[in-house]
Amino acid sequence: MEKQRNLKKVICFGEVLWDHLPSGRKAGGAPMNVAYHLRQMGIDSCMVSCVGADVLGNELLNFMEQMKLPSHLLQITDKYQTSEVIAHISEDNEVNYDIIYPVAWDFIEWKPEYAVLLKEASAFVFGSLAARNKTSQETLFKMLEYSTFNVFDINLRAPHYDLAILEQLLTKTHLLKLNQAELSLLAENLDFSEDEDKIVPYLCEKFKIEEVIVTKGSAGASLHVGALKYSRPIYPVKVVDTVGSGDSFLAGFLAGRLQGEQSEKCLDNASALAAFVTMHAGACPPYSKQEFEYFQEKLPIVSV
Structure with missing residues (x-):
């Protein structure tokens, strides 16, 4: 039987920023996107990061306040600009x-109060970007000393990652989420087969990872849990843009886990939320849980 986790609070760590898109400037950053969508799903989530003491930093804080996403754990620096x-x-x-x-x-500092928050949290979400600079990297590894369920949304952006650091983070990971391109990059760097059904079991064995999610764009997504593999096609919708779709997918999956859903239901919830978000501009469009649930109810049955 699969191990079920009764998640109550999620802490997300890493980048908060402004995405300059063809449709305009949108608030973003993968971990903040995940925290936002978890919040929209009714889950207690918060963000640990840092912004500059500048206009863009103030606007990010205002955005988070408007979206009812707690900003009390965001640090403010006058030495570096908002991303x-x-x-x-x-x-x-x-x-x-x-x-x-x-x-x-890049300069998120360790705070002693994080230790208590992490011990009480049911999940800790992080990516690889926040490990590109020594200060935030050291804080991340310190946080991993106290967290108990680690969700690694790997989010590889060349040239902002290092294989040795990735391997260290993978050894701390319980749930790994990555896309096909990132899976291929890992396989290449580890000198291993790019075949999903070979590289994923290898990663799980080598780094003692419990679950791996692979998103595949138009080909859907799959979840590997031990020897089991679950697959899910996408929901066909009219796409406005795909910015943040992987982040909303992860949030949808974790939301399912919070509700004690089985793997197939979690994947379905993730696919539905990702489809919903791609119908809007930007990674964090305004919506309510009720709006999403109404959308989900109207979705056609998709053969797995």
């Missing part, structure tokens, strides 16, 4: 990012 990212979207809706360095979230 900005230039997003380029191709004709097939693939997104590439120009990520400025260094910025405020």
Whole structure:
């Protein structure tokens, strides 16, 4: 029987920023996107990060306040600017990012109160970007000493990652989420087969990872739990943009876990939320849980 986790609070760590998209400037950053969508699903989530003492930092704080996403754990620095990212979207809706360095979230400092929060939390969500600079990297590893269920949304953005650091983070991971391109990059760097059914069991054995989610764009997604594999096609919707779709997918999956759902239901919830978000501009469109549930109820049955 699969291990079920009664999650009560989720802490997300890493980048908060402004995405400059063809549709305009949108608040973003993978861990903040996850925290936002968890919050929209009615889950207690908060964000640990850092913004600059500047106009863009104030606007991010205002955005989080408007979206009822707690900002009390955001640090403010007058030494570095608030993060900005230039997003380029191709004709097939693939997104590439120009990520400025260094910025405020590269310098997230450890606070003793984090230890208590992490011990009480049921999940800790983090990515690889926040490990690109020594200050935030050291804080991340310190936080991993106290967290008990670690969700690694790997989010590889060249050249902002290092294989040795990735391997250290993977050894601390319980649930790994990555896309096909990231899976191929890991396979290449580890000198292993890119075949999903070979590389995923290898990762699980090598790093003692319990669950792995692989998102595949138009080909759907799969979840590996031990020797079991669950697959899920996408819901066909009219896509506005795919920015943050993977983040909403992860939030939808964790929301299912919070409700004690089985793997197939968690994947369905994740796919539905990702589809819903891609119908809107930006990674964090305004919506209510009721609006999403109404959308989900109207979705057609998709054969697995």
